[in-house]
Amino acid sequence: MSLSDKRILLVVAGGIAAYKSLELVRRLRERGAYVRCVLTNSGAEFVTPLALSALSGDKVYSELFSLTDEAEMGHIQLSREADLLVIAPATADLLARMAGGQANDLATTVLLATDKPVLAAPAMNVRMWLHPATQANLAILKERGVVLLGPEDGDMACGEFGPGRMSEPMEILAAVERHFANGGVLAGRRALVTSGPTLEAIDPVRFLSNHSSGRQGHAIAAALAAAGAQTTLVSGPVSLDDPPGVEVQRVNSADEMLAACQAALPVDVAVCAAAVADWRPRHSLAGKIKKGDGHAPAIKLVENPDILATLAAAGPARPTLVIGFAAETENVIEQASAKRLKKGCDWILANDVAPGTGTFGGAENLVHVIDAQGAESWPRMSKAAVAQKLSSRIAEALGAG
Ligand code: PMT
Numbered sequence: 001m002s003l004s005d006k007r008i009l010l011v012v013a014g015g016i017a018a019y020k021s022l023e024l025v026r027r028l029r030e031r032g033a034y035v036r037c038v039l040t041n042s043g044a045e046f047v048t049p050l051a052l053s054a055l056s057g058d059k060v061y062s063e064l065f066s067l068t069d070e071a072e073m074g075h076i077q078l079s080r081e082a083d084l085l086v087i088a089p090a091t092a093d094l095l096a097r098m099a100g101g102q103a104n105d106l107a108t109t110v111l112l113a114t115d116k117p118v119l120a121a122p123a124m125n126v127r128m129w130l131h132p133a134t135q136a137n138l139a140i141l142k143e144r145g146v147v148l149l150g151p152e153d154g155d156m157a158c159g160e161f162g163p164g165r166m167s168e169p170m171e172i173l174a175a176v177e178r179h180f181a182n183g184g185v186l187a188g189r190r191a192l193v194t195s196g197p198t199l200e201a202i203d204p205v206r207f208l209s210n211h212s213s214g215r216q217g218h219a220i221a222a223a224l225a226a227a228g229a230q231t232t233l234v235s236g237p238v239s240l241d242d243p244p245g246v247e248v249q250r251v252n253s254a255d256e257m258l259a260a261c262q263a264a265l266p267v268d269v270a271v272c273a274a275a276v277a278d279w280r281p282r283h284s285l286a287g288k289i290k291k292g293d294g295h296a297p298a299i300k301l302v303e304n305p306d307i308l309a310t311l312a313a314a315g316p317a318r319p320t321l322v323i324g325f326a327a328e329t330e331n332v333i334e335q336a337s338a339k340r341l342k343k344g345c346d347w348i349l350a351n352d353v354a355p356g357t358g359t360f361g362g363a364e365n366l367v368h369v370i371d372a373q374g375a376e377s378w379p380r381m382s383k384a385a386v387a388q389k390l391s392s393r394i395a396e397a398l399g400a401g
Pocket of ligand 1: 214
């Protein structure tokens with residue numbers, strides 16, 4: 001998404017994550033944004049004003065009582081001329097001073113004086129993050145409308161592990177894009193997406209599942225959220241990061257996936273990209289099945305609920321648009337067309353999952369979009385591009401934008 005003509009005021013506070021802010025400035029500028037930086041004194045212990053200035057192409061502001069800065073650009077003007085204020089990293093100290101309404105340096109003064117939206121990406125030691133004082137400050141800031149992004153779990157520079165790592169620059173960039181896309185074509189619409197495999201327990205250590213990676217479903221959730229839709233993603237077990245700006249419900253079994261989907265209703269559009277296991281063991285045993293005397297156990301299967309068909313038959317709660325995927329290995333379009341009618345969905349995206357296609361787990365997909373009018377074949381493209389194209393088609397069908 002282009003951020004051309006958008007004015008971002010980036011506040012860089014003092015934490016080791018400040019080095020990532022240099023990358024953030026580059027990415028914002030690449031998208032056409034004007035970036036102006038305020039660097040706190042402690043921030044300057046981690047990155048230099050020169051580096052920020054070189055990357056932003058602008059002067060860096062640090063001093064509250066600088067005669068030249070005040071003459072060129074008063075602190076009130078600095079806080080008001082931006083379309084969005086981004087704090088990255090937002091340290092425990094800066095968040096505390098903001099929550100307390102302090103104005104004891106340029107950063108806090110600008111943040112107190114602004115009438116513009118503020119997005120903060122916290123970064124701090126895990127104990128500092130979990131401390132009740134920090135959590136209370138965050139609650140105050142959230143209530144005042146500050147949007148918080150992260151922090152992420154992970155290894156910390158201080159050697160500890162847990163929540164406290166600043167979100168990656170690309171995630172902060174995506175949040176900025178989402179902020180400006182909120183007037184996007186799907187703003188005010190709600191979307192539900194299923195993704196990944198389901199996992200059906202045989203006993204506590206064994207299960208039935210499939211090779212779905214979640215890449216296609218997750219990309220669709222990301223594209224719908226980027227277009228401004230309030231998006232819930234119900235995902236089976238996958239090793240992907242959560243798409244930015246999406247509410248993620250993690251489940252294992254088909255039963256759990258169905259319950260989470262029903263809880264997410266009402267929505268305007270539902271896209272079922274998950275590879276739901278068609279069957280599950282009739283009984284999931286509480287103890288591990290013992291290897292016997294050469295006889296393999298007979299596992300009786302029962303059919304799982306059909307989530308797509310259930311959503312399509314949800315009566316008054318039925319989403320305006322119900323979209324499925326069809327994973328086929330032969331006669332792809334014919335089989336998928338029959339599946340669309342059988343499941344009662346509006347569109348079905350047929351994809352060939354025969355060995356060698358790379359559809360399961362791969363980065364690309366080749367789909368045929370089938371609706372009541374017939375089939376439209378899209379060229380092979382990345383799963384992100386399929387998601388983007390589908391999101392535009394959904395927006396058009398919902399009469400959005
Ligand atoms: O996750 P990736 O590695 O990126 O791979 C993407 C994908 C191949 C999994 C995806 O593009 C795809 O095809 N998803 C649907 C897989 C599938 O289960 O297809 P199906 O033809 O068996 O089912 C048809 C539709 O019914 C699907 O929308 C499915 O989500 C839904 N279904 C199936 C069974 C069931 N019990 N409940 C369902 O909702």
